[in-house]
Amino acid sequence: MAGTVYHDCACCGGDAGQNYQWPNQDFEYGVCGSCAVWIAQREGWESVFECYGKPGVHWQLPHGVNPSSEFYVAYEKQFNTSYPLAQIAKT
Numbered sequence: 001m002a003g004t005v006y007h008d009c010a011c012c013g014g015d016a017g018q019n020y021q022w023p024n025q026d027f028e029y030g031v032c033g034s035c036a037v038w039i040a041q042r043e044g045w046e047s048v049f050e051c052y053g054k055p056g057v058h059w060q061l062p063h064g065v066n067p068s069s070e071f072y073v074a075y076e077k078q079f080n081t082s083y084p085l086a087q088i089a090k091t
């Protein structure tokens with residue numbers, strides 16, 4: 001993917017995959033999927049989206065994870081658009 005960089009997870013230090021850079025994070029830092037879910041359980045998805053950006057763009061949901069209804073509501077609120085259904089089919 002053009003314009004993407006390899007990210008380390010700002011939470012656990014692990015591999016966070018190759019994604020677009022989110023401006024709220026230091027260069028080459030993002031979040032891995034399991035940390036994103038862990039943070040969301042404690043602070044809510046709105047906090048994850050604000051700190052780490054869009055799932056499927058700036059970080060990736062773990063495989064097999066079906067987002068909760070709170071995920072969709074927070075996504076719509078944060079990005080002013082509904083979560084693309086094509087991304088759910090890929091997981």
Ligand SMILES: [Zn+2]
Nearest residue numbers: 009012032035
């Ligand atoms: Zn992590």
